[in-house]
Amino acid sequence: xxxxxxxxxxxxxxxxxxxxxxxxxxxxxxxxxxxxxxxxxxxxxxxxxxxxxxxxxxxxxxxxxxxxxxxxxxxxxxxxxxxxxxxxxxxxxxxxxxxxxxxxxxxxxxxxxxxxxxxxxxxxxxxxxxxxxxxxxxxxxxxxxxxxxxxxxxxxxxxxxxxxxxxxxxxxxxxxxxxxxxxxxxxxxxxxxxxxxxxxxxxxxxxxxxxxxxxxxxxxxxxxxxxxxxxxxxxxxxxxxxxxxxxxxxxxxx
Amino acid sequence: xxxxxxxxxxxxxxxxxxxxxxxxxxxxxxxxxxxxxxxxxxxxxxxxxxxxxxxxxxxxxxxxxxxxxxxxxxxxxxxxxxxxxxxxxxxxxxxxxxxxxxxxxxxxxxxxxxxxxxxxxxxxxxxxxxxxxxxxxxxxxxxxxxxxxxxxxxxxxxxxxxxxxxxxxxxxxxxxxxxxxxxxxxxxxxxxxxxxxxxxxxxxxxxxxxxxxxxxxxxxxxxxxxxxxxxxxxxxxxxxxxxxxxxxxxxxxx
Numbered sequence: 001x002x003x004x005x006x007x008x009x010x011x012x013x014x015x016x017x018x019x020x021x022x023x024x025x026x027x028x029x030x031x032x033x034x035x036x037x038x039x040x041x042x043x044x045x046x047x048x049x050x051x052x053x054x055x056x057x058x059x060x061x062x063x064x065x066x067x068x069x070x071x072x073x074x075x076x077x078x079x080x081x082x083x084x085x086x087x088x089x090x091x092x093x094x095x096x097x098x099x100x101x102x103x104x105x106x107x108x109x110x111x112x113x114x115x116x117x118x119x120x121x122x123x124x125x126x127x128x129x130x131x132x133x134x135x136x137x138x139x140x141x142x143x144x145x146x147x148x149x150x151x152x153x154x155x156x157x158x159x160x161x162x163x164x165x166x167x168x169x170x171x172x173x174x175x176x177x178x179x180x181x182x183x184x185x186x187x188x189x190x191x192x193x194x195x196x197x198x199x200x201x202x203x204x205x206x207x208x209x210x211x212x213x214x215x216x217x218x219x220x221x222x223x224x225x226x227x228x229x230x231x232x233x234x235x236x237x238x239x240x241x242x243x244x245x246x247x248x249x250x251x252x253x254x
Numbered sequence: 255x256x257x258x259x260x261x262x263x264x265x266x267x268x269x270x271x272x273x274x275x276x277x278x279x280x281x282x283x284x285x286x287x288x289x290x291x292x293x294x295x296x297x298x299x300x301x302x303x304x305x306x307x308x309x310x311x312x313x314x315x316x317x318x319x320x321x322x323x324x325x326x327x328x329x330x331x332x333x334x335x336x337x338x339x340x341x342x343x344x345x346x347x348x349x350x351x352x353x354x355x356x357x358x359x360x361x362x363x364x365x366x367x368x369x370x371x372x373x374x375x376x377x378x379x380x381x382x383x384x385x386x387x388x389x390x391x392x393x394x395x396x397x398x399x400x401x402x403x404x405x406x407x408x409x410x411x412x413x414x415x416x417x418x419x420x421x422x423x424x425x426x427x428x429x430x431x432x433x434x435x436x437x438x439x440x441x442x443x444x445x446x447x448x449x450x451x452x453x454x455x456x457x458x459x460x461x462x463x464x465x466x467x468x469x470x471x472x473x474x475x476x477x478x479x480x481x482x483x484x485x486x487x488x489x490x491x492x493x494x495x496x497x498x499x500x501x502x503x504x505x506x507x508x
Binding site for chain 2 (some may be wrong): 009010011013014017018020021022025026048049050052053054055065066067068069070073074075076077078079080081082085088089091104106108109113117118119121128130131132133192
């Protein structure tokens with residue numbers, strides 16, 4: 001099941017899928033081979049098979065793109081995306097009342113992954129796109145999720161050197177631990193400019209079965225225009241609503 | 255790259271991914287082997303590799319599930335899902351004003367595939383779920399998409415024997431061709447009970463680059479409660495808005 005080079009088919013398939021992104025949603029076979037570093041005949045053979053099962057598609061111009069079938073399979077079988085379906089109406093309502101960029105995210109594989117986003121018209125911040133990943137400590141949602149993560153996950157994350165993305169990004173372990181304790185207490189994080197200068201995220205946790213935190217809900221303001229007295233109660237209510245819809249009454253805030 | 259049985263790794267991976275669905279989002283290895291019909295050691299080996307690349311995940315109870323990484327890759331690279339992002343605010347607005355089940359769908363691999371759905375609270379119709387497929391001729395959206403499909407796609411579909419899902423499903427080629435011509439003219443389809451008795455879908459096309467139809471937008475009423483005088487202009491306006499947001503001014507209605 002491995003090639004002459006010893007690399008498995010599955011590893012190569014993963015490389016092929018990862019070659020597509022927002023900037024390059026489709027490409028000719030030669031470009032794909034180039035991007036993956038695989039020999040052209042190998043790429044051709046794998047692509048042909050992936051197309052046969054709908055995991056990739058070839059369009060009229062012979063450009064290759066990710067297949068809808070792949071999205072269908074991944075969406076149908078995934079729990080987090082069922083959470084996203086549950087959260088959607090509450091997010092819409094929050095978006096309607098606050099008019100800010102509104103996101104839903106989870107921790108996955110050591111990073112923050114955005115699973116839903118609602119964007120005001122003409123909004124210019126190109127962060128937190130759906131299916132986009134971000135460093136945990138450079139987003140209010142990330143800090144909320146980290147605050148409620150098991151101690152070993154926190155320890156592993158906090159003992160690694162952390163990159164400073166802006167002058168406001170907190171990278172010092174002790175300062176971060178104090179902040180996480182505060183987030184747990186207030187069940188809320190406001191983080192001005194830690195990811196992108198000039199933007200402030202505010203995030204709250206969402207509780208799932210067994211009362212563990214399963215996701216974070218956030219809104220983003222241009223720094224200086226934040227309205228915490230409006231946003232914090234609205235975020236808490238929306239998060240309460242989503243948790244209830246997931247069948248869980250969240251623990252009371254202390 | 256093929257096994258002793260001659261089946262390729264990719265074909266087996268496709269079988270494994272297809273084993274998960276809404277009813278069974280996670281399962282132990284033995285159940286997965288059983289569902290796919292693959293030998294247990296083969297299943298174990300493939301699952302371990304898929305887990306290594308995040309395409310599958312193992313939870314705390316050793317249950318196997320589809321990985322978020324798979325969704326991330328499929329979402330990031332797909333054009334239709336970018337269309338879905340564009341359509342979302344217009345769908346929300348339509349949902350707000352009509353209060354009906356609202357869906358966005360495309361044709362894919364000879365069937366109708368729902369890519370977004372908004373559901374009124376307490377709604378009981380379990381059709382048109384996100385990432386769910388349906389027969390083209392048993393949904394108003396399917397008929398709209400077929401009406402605007404290239405002639406060869408229509409011919410291929412209409413010359414096959416069609417299954418009658420309800421007493422209202424139209425399966426006769428000549429009747430269907432007349433209906434498709436009418437849909438093209440009115441740019442609208444209302445189809446009482448063709449998919450599920452007691453429910454009426456109303457659908458309109460969405461135009462993309464080169465003015466071809468790229469998706470269908472629909473609302474669903476309980477039969478007898480339809481309000482076409484409200485719904486049809488609202489559907490047309492929403493579809494116009496989405497097409498404009500996609501950068502295309504739709505051709506004028508005749």
